[in-house]
Amino acid sequence: MNFTLNILGTASALPTTNRYPSAHVLDVRGRLFLIDCGEGVQIQMRRMGISYLKIEAICISHIHGDHLFGMFGLLSTMGMLGRTAKLRIFAPRSFAPILKFYISYFGDGMKFEIDFQPLSMKSPEVIYETKSIEILAFPLNHRIETFGYIIREKPPMFNVHKDAIERYGLSLAEIGTLKRGEDVVRNTCVISNSEAAYLPYVPRSYAYCSDTAPFPELAQWVKGVDLLYHESTFPVSMSDMAAATFHSTTVQAAECAREAGAAKLVVGHYSSRFSNVAPFLDEIRKVFDNAVLAKEGDVLEIPLVRTGR
Numbered sequence: 001m002n003f004t005l006n007i008l009g010t011a012s013a014l015p016t017t018n019r020y021p022s023a024h025v026l027d028v029r030g031r032l033f034l035i036d037c038g039e040g041v042q043i044q045m046r047r048m049g050i051s052y053l054k055i056e057a058i059c060i061s062h063i064h065g066d067h068l069f070g071m072f073g074l075l076s077t078m079g080m081l082g083r084t085a086k087l088r089i090f091a092p093r094s095f096a097p098i099l100k101f102y103i104s105y106f107g108d109g110m111k112f113e114i115d116f117q118p119l120s121m122k123s124p125e126v127i128y129e130t131k132s133i134e135i136l137a138f139p140l141n142h143r144i145e146t147f148g149y150i151i152r153e154k155p156p157m158f159n160v161h162k163d164a165i166e167r168y169g170l171s172l173a174e175i176g177t178l179k180r181g182e183d184v185v186r187n188t189c190v191i192s193n194s195e196a197a198y199l200p201y202v203p204r205s206y207a208y209c210s211d212t213a214p215f216p217e218l219a220q221w222v223k224g225v226d227l228l229y230h231e232s233t234f235p236v237s238m239s240d241m242a243a244a245t246f247h248s249t250t251v252q253a254a255e256c257a258r259e260a261g262a263a264k265l266v267v268g269h270y271s272s273r274f275s276n277v278a279p280f281l282d283e284i285r286k287v288f289d290n291a292v293l294a295k296e297g298d299v300l301e302i303p304l305v306r307t308g309r
Helices: 041-047 071-080 093-106 162-168 172-179 236-245 250-260 278-285
Strands: 003-009 023-028 031-035 055-059 087-092 114-119 125-129 133-139 147-153 205-209 227-231 264-268 291-293 299-301
Touching (some): 087 093, 087 125
Parallel strands (some): 055 087
Antiparallel strands (some): 133 147
């Protein structure tokens, strides 16, 4: 049951010779979610062996070009390859006329449905879910309407200890109660879920925060995620520029990760002013140690942690 982040692009507004604009693909148990769709996304997907046709949904943070300009080419290629499965696109409301333009001029012969779901929430809300995973969206603090995303596994059903079944003579109904995480209440006693059952594994989570200036609620909204992606456009020396453009510095990204209690931080969206971003990591690790710099082609796996016996 893999939970794998593929980094396709790490540049900000201006791409460089060795960086592509923002794009991630998260693989959750074989279900693929594209988060942002910067220019060159198709090339990067080819290089990393990621199927265009297996993308289940696209999550767009905002309609600045470096997060969006790969969309038309990708949709066109999906059509040429004969995609028939519905494609969900989550994006700000301002994406609607862009999608309408594409369909008007390039949608002839397209055999798949695009289910566009505009975002307008003021705090985290579930926007998509299956039996095992869910996606939440939440507002960020940028110059235009912008959203972050959390993709996480739902807690699994509890497993019931075999010895508890025998010891208490549990009925099928009582086993079902324990599997739902509830206590079994009998006339003579209460069989606690914590004693008789256990979660088979710890649900995993990933949060995407780009582009944004710091704001108080963000760390709470991404509290406890296993992997936090947070933009780090500028070093501390350019704090004034970061504030003026509603972006974050290295230290601000690190402070968010520390306050959120994230297990791991990965940063990106680097300013094109810097060909070498290694010093960014030095600044970040003074505040939050378990951090890495994203680079094109990186594959970050969140391992499954089993908890029972």
